[in-house]
Amino acid sequence: MKLTRPLALAAAAAILLAVTGCSSDSGTSNDGLADQPIDGVSYAADHGETWPLTVDKVSVLCPGNNQLVIAAGGQSYAVNGLAKQTGEYDDIFDIWKDDPDNPGAKLDLTPVQELAESICG
Structure with a gap:
């Protein structure tokens, strides 16, 4: 089967769109093609004592x-x-805070999980 130029261009465009996942420039795409930081920075101050990590700021990735x-x-x-x-x-255990009220236990990761789920879906 011989492809005409318009048909070949249309096929190439379809392949390109499939490969790029039709992502937008908004930075919030969750197409799974690459680990790219997206909107969703959280600070320890936003969560007070419930922030379970030793770092004050994180970016959420949606691979x-x-x-x-x-x-x-x-x-x-x-x-x-x-x-x-x-x-x-890396294992999140490396930056996960100990629970001061329960020796040997860690603080609840729910704030971090909810943040990531709200962004990645």
């Missing part, structure tokens, strides 16, 4: 496949098991 990941200090940390099982991210 796709329901993985929840945050970035802080040049490192990327798995927030959920789906991200952790890939082996691509």
Whole structure:
């Protein structure tokens, strides 16, 4: 089958759109094609004593496949098991605060999980 020039251009455009995931420039795409920081910076001050991390600020990454990941200090940390099982991210345990009221326990990660879920969907 011989392709005409318009048909070939249309096919190329369709492939390009499929590869890029039709992402916009808004920085909020969750197409899963790359780990790109998106809107969703959170500060410890926003959550007070309930902020469970030793870092004051994080960026949320949405690599796709329901993985929840945050970035802080040049490192990327798995927030959920789906991200952790890939082996691509550092363990959030490294920046997870101890619970001062329960020796040996950590603070509740719910604020971080809710932040990531609200952004990544």
